[in-house]
Amino acid sequence: MSYRCVAGLEDQLRREFAGYPAEGVLVAEPCPAEMKGDITVNCFRIGRFCGNPMAAATRAAEFLKEHPDVEAVEVIKAFVNVTLKPGALHRDSVAEVETLLASAKLPENRRKRILVEYSAPNTNKPQHLGHVRNNTLGMSLSSLLKRVGHDVIEINLVNDRGIHICKSMIAYQRNGNGETPESTGIKGDHLVGKFYVEFNKMLSAELDALRAAKPDLAGKKDDELFLETELGRATQQMLQDWEAGKPEVRELWTMMNGWVFDGFAKTYERMGIRFEHTYLESNTYLLGKDIIADGLAKGVFRKREDGATLCDLGKLGEKVVLRSDGTSVYITQDIGTTLKKYQDYQPESMIWVVGDEQNLHFQMLFAIMKKLGYAWADDLFHLSYGMVNLPSGKMKSREGTVVDADDLFDEMARLAAEACRERDTELTETELAERGEIIGLGALKFMLLKFNPKTTMLFDPAASLKFEGDTGPYVQYVAARIHSIRRKAAERGATSGNADWTLLGHPAEKVLAVTAAEYPGVLQLAAERRDASGVVEYLLKLAKAFNGFYRECPVLAAEKSELVTARLALSEAVGRIIADGLQTLTIRVPEAM
RNA sequence: GGCCCGGUAGCUCAGAGGAUAGAGCAGCUGCCUUCUAAGCAGUUGGUCGUGGGUUCGAUUCCCGCCCGGGCUGCCA
Numbered sequence: 001m002s003y004r005c006v007a008g009l010e011d012q013l014r015r016e017f018a019g020y021p022a023e024g025v026l027v028a029e030p031c032p033a034e035m036k037g038d039i040t041v042n043c044f045r046i047g048r049f050c051g052n053p054m055a056a057a058t059r060a061a062e063f064l065k066e067h068p069d070v071e072a073v074e075v076i077k078a079f080v081n082v083t084l085k086p087g088a089l090h091r092d093s094v095a096e097v098e099t100l101l102a103s104a105k106l107p108e109n110r111r112k113r114i115l116v117e118y119s120a121p122n123t124n125k126p127q128h129l130g131h132v133r134n135n136t137l138g139m140s141l142s143s144l145l146k147r148v149g150h151d152v153i154e155i156n157l158v159n160d161r162g163i164h165i166c167k168s169m170i171a172y173q174r175n176g177n178g179e180t181p182e183s184t185g186i187k188g189d190h191l192v193g194k195f196y197v198e199f200n201k202m203l204s205a206e207l208d209a210l211r212a213a214k215p216d217l218a219g220k221k222d223d224e225l226f227l228e229t230e231l232g233r234a235t236q237q238m239l240q241d242w243e244a245g246k247p248e249v250r251e252l253w254t255m256m257n258g259w260v261f262d263g264f265a266k267t268y269e270r271m272g273i274r275f276e277h278t279y280l281e282s283n284t285y286l287l288g289k290d291i292i293a294d295g296l297a298k299g300v301f302r303k304r305e306d307g308a309t310l311c312d313l314g315k316l317g318e319k320v321v322l323r324s325d326g327t328s329v330y331i332t333q334d335i336g337t338t339l340k341k342y343q344d345y346q347p348e349s350m351i352w353v354v355g356d357e358q359n360l361h362f363q364m365l366f367a368i369m370k371k372l373g374y375a376w377a378d379d380l381f382h383l384s385y386g387m388v389n390l391p392s393g394k395m396k397s398r399e400g401t402v403v404d405a406d407d408l409f410d411e412m413a414r415l416a417a418e419a420c421r422e423r424d425t426e427l428t429e430t431e432l433a434e435r436g437e438i439i440g441l442g443a444l445k446f447m448l449l450k451f452n453p454k455t456t457m458l459f460d461p462a463a464s465l466k467f468e469g470d471t472g473p474y475v476q477y478v479a480a481r482i483h484s485i486r487r488k489a490a491e492r493g494a495t496s497g498n499a500d501w502t503l504l505g506h507p508a509e510k511v512l513a514v515t516a517a518e519y520p521g522v523l524q525l526a527a528e529r530r531d532a533s534g535v536v537e538y539l540l541k542l543a544k545a546f547n548g549f550y551r552e553c554p555v556l557a558a559e560k561s562e563l564v565t566a567r568l569a570l571s572e573a574v575g576r577i578i579a580d581g582l583q584t585l586t587i588r589v590p591e592a593m
Numbered sequence: 594g595g596c597c598c599g600g601u602a603g604c605u606c607a608g609a610g611g612a613u614a615g616a617g618c619a620g621c622u623g624c625c626u627u628c629u630a631a632g633c634a635g636u637u638g639g640u641c642g643u644g645g646g647u648u649c650g651a652u653u654c655c656c657g658c659c660c661g662g663g664c665u666g667c668c669a
Binding site: 032052053076162306308327329356360361363384386419450456457458471478482489533547551592 | 595596598599604605606607608609610611612613616617618627628629631632633634649650661662664665666667668669
């Protein structure tokens with residue numbers, strides 16, 4: 001979607017200047033509010049193709065002045081500010097909104113099959129705000145990539161085995177008294193998490209006692225003393241029993257993991273997440289060893305004197321890929337799992353949504369995959385995101401300072417439902433609950449997506465529970481307002497058919513249309529950067545432009561019926577874009593607020 | 594020590610070489626018999642960490658330094 005007069009200008013410049021690129025370089029930008037004009041053509045960008053920026057601007061202004069779509073042109077430095085005739089402006093922006101929306105799709109030859117892995121929880125405790133950020137980033141990125149035409153496969157890789165799982169199991173064995181989610185009414189993941197916390201308490205107590213009894217150990221760290229404790233040894237033994245397939249351990253593990261999976265399913269459902277496939281680490285943790293043997297034969301890896309197998313990664317350093325006893329390390333199974341994912345789905349690109357503390361790990365993983373010679377290893381991407389901190393500092397599971405995902409959802413939904421109740425006393429409890437869910441969860445996701453993924457963000461619960469200002473509900477509110485206008489228009493028999501767009505020459509109408517026209521470009525740029533935060537910023541801008549229009553230009557009370565029709569058409573077009581944008585971010589759109 | 598990320602208004606954050614650096618919150622002023630006030634209009638608030646360099650032009654790119662965070666295991 002582009003403005004005809006700008007495309008025409010580029011064609012002209014191409015004829016006049018031999019060096020002018022075949023692919024368009026001029027993008028019409030919205031003209032700043034304080035300047036006269038609808039769109040701006042920035043000729044600094046094309047200066048080098050046309051002599052210099054000023055010459056380009058002069059030539060552009062000459063051409064645009066004569067163009068039938070153009071009402072006025074003003075040149076300031078190398079900026080050419082163009083005032084368009086309303087009919088032309090709307091024709092090139094919102095008049096055919098379905099065409100505009102469709103133009104966000106990439107051409108077939110640029111679409112890819114992309115595997116996105118995210119969430120990757122452990123099954124020893126419920127999910128917290130950090131997971132919510134991960135889940136939100138992963139699902140929105142997947143949705144965004146699909147929106148521009150890619151074939152996206154969303155997968156999860158659950159860490160369902162290991163020493164941390166055994167910790168919850170040991171505590172349950174000792175203190176569980178046969179409790180179940182059914183008998184206690186506690187959501188399965190929370191019940192298991194309770195025993196994980198209990199384990200850590202018991203361990204702390206034993207460590208304290210140990211240090212008191214043996215002063216020579218007092219200076220050692222908790223990790224170093226783990227196997228000095230009875231609890232630690234029991235946990236270690238349980239892990240070995242699990243690996244050996246000891247029936248009673250496997251049985252307990254299956255039961256407790258089942259509880260956790262039931263709990264996670266509810267959390268995912270509430271967020272609107274559906275994975276195409278969930279890999280279990282208990283099935284994949286042995287993968288990779290055979291590849292190491294191959295790599296060793298090919299000379300990609302080498303043996304160190306002490307027997308460990310390692311990979312020399314130049315600037316990144318050396319990475320051990322097999323211990324001297326021949327067992328796997330973390331990266332070994334990641335190598336194997338990466339290959340397995342490729343074999344299962346043949347993606348052209350793979351994305352991992354994982355916290356930034358694993359930046360080095362992924363650099364090494366990708367470097368190793370390349371050294372192993374896989375052609376597809378050039379398109380592996382770590383979507384690295386920063387931690388979520390609280391005003392009180394970092395979240396720490398052991399210190400009980402985490403913000404629990406389910407509790408947070410409940411609180412957001414409850415407050416949103418309260419606000420709905422104040423506005424409309426007629427609503428039933430069911431309706432309130434539904435709206436609270438849409439608005440509360442929408443506000444949370446929107447807030448998490450507003451930040452650039454890599455920034456370490458601060459989550460202020462008090463501020464986040466407000467629904468005013470640059471928030472999801474602000475955008476949802478515009479959707480609700482538009483819906484309300486449409487409903488009332490329908491009641492009065494007004495329609496948006498055969499709109500005469502030439503009537504929409506009010507500055508607020510033109511700004512709204514110009515802003516709307518930016519949407520496809522915003523989606524494509526966001527997808528290219530693999531960062532949905534641009535879409536969030538854009539929706540706020542569009543919603544703001546609509547609110548300006550809403551104030552300045554009454555729709556249903558316009559002076560004449562033709563103007564009602566045209567403004568209704570503009571409102572509906574904007575409503576379509578807002579809904580499309582929110583859905584792309586996996587945020588639901590309320591009909592009323 | 595080395596590598597990576599960050600430092601922009603009181604606070605939280607946008608700004609991928611371009612116009613006089615933006616938004617929200619907080620503060621202050623107004624606006625609900627008018628399509629939904631979760632809204633709108635206005636206003637206060639800045640040596641863009643710092644010192645150099647490249648450029649017609651630098652918050653943006655390069656180098657040094659300061660401050661904060663992460664990583665730097667035969668942990669995951």
